[in-house]
Amino acid sequence: MAILSIVIAIILILELTLDLSYQIRLVFQIIDFIVWSIFVIDYFTRLYKSKNKKKFFKKNLIDLISIIPLYSIFKVFRALDILKVGRVTRVSEITRVIRLLAIIKRTNNELSEFMKTNNFNYTIGIAIIIVLISATVMSSVENMSLGAALWWSIVTFTTVGYGDVYPISTLGKLTASILMIMGIGFIGSVTSTLSTYFIKKEVRKRKAEMIKKNSKLIKKSLGKSKIIYTDNVIYSKENYKNELIKDIVKRLSKFDDLSKEEINTMCKVLLSLK
Known part of the structure; x- marks a missing residue:
């Protein structure tokens, strides 16, 4: 559930910050609907199994907020001429922010626990520093914009490596080599941390x-x-x-x-x- 929550959080952030095309928005809406359906089934299954319904509602209020389809409700209001177009747009953005905050709150405990596994929070911090330093070096020695250099660093570090941009200078090649080696280690660390996290969770259960x-x-x-x-x-x-x-x-x-x-x-x- 934590991973699904993170996926939805990323989608909501992209929808709020970027001017996405209709096709991308459609794909995001399909993913959102599938994940939302899983959350709804999970919530009502746990509600059905709980012995104290009142206590369950209080304890899982954030989960309830995250599954309420506020945006769809306001679209219905617009169709019934209860709200004007401009207000619907503003309200829809507010509802997305509310849902995003609810989902972040929902994942906070599990994400915090995951980040502590194998000291993964330190690994993430080191990875960000390496990517930023590499981007700065590449921007200087390869005459690239900082944005393009940052994109190249992320692609290289995650071992995707499109090959559309590559270093020519000696320092650039050395930076790329270090970045690739560190990236392989990072992917291994992610895999190891995920395995350890789920094993520990099962043992605790x-x-x-x-x-x-x-x-x-x-x-x-x-x-x-x-x-x-x-x-x-x-x-x-x-x-x-x-x-x-x-x-x-x-x-x-x-x-x-x-x-x-x-x-x-x-x-x-x-x-x-x-």
């Missing part, structure tokens, strides 16, 4: 499910039996409590790596021990 399972087991076992049998091990009630508390303390030592769901689950487990 399984751990959270295990904690929930143990929490339910505690509620059933405490007060009814002197022993608890779990994970093929027999514990006394007191020992089992101690083991769970130790496990939670151990997890809390890596607090920054914990998701909100894991923290909420731990709170529920601790409350069940009382």
Whole structure:
């Protein structure tokens, strides 16, 4: 969902800042509709599964705002002559900004978590610096405009390499060589970070499910039996409590790596021990 949100955010930014052709706008609208449909299905599926609907609405208000088709609603108003053309244009831009802010807010937590994986935020920072320095060098030694040099640097760094522009000077060739090598390393870093991020996310999900399972087991076992049998091990009630508390303390030592769901689950487990 985070990746889809980023795609929509980029599309909205391009629509707000550039004068796009009809064909490109049509493609963007199709992509937007497909992603919007996925968001709607995801939202109402989670709403249906949630036990506390009121709490779900409060917690996922941003998600709700991001799926409301405000632009389509105002187009209907225009068709009914409720709003004038100029107002529809202004309102449509405002609704796009609102939706963009909602989507950015929606992805903020996941994007922040992703950027921290493998210290990827530092990798991005270094990559931007390398591209900018290379563009500056190419602009100076190859008599290129800064815009064209920046475009060439990005294309070369991402290993696309159209070949329509290439350096002639020795310094330009050296810069291109360094940029290509660094670009290959960057692509490898992106792949590695994506793999690590999704693996960690799956591991956290399984751990959270295990904690929930143990929490339910505690509620059933405490007060009814002197022993608890779990994970093929027999514990006394007191020992089992101690083991769970130790496990939670151990997890809390890596607090920054914990998701909100894991923290909420731990709170529920601790409350069940009382």
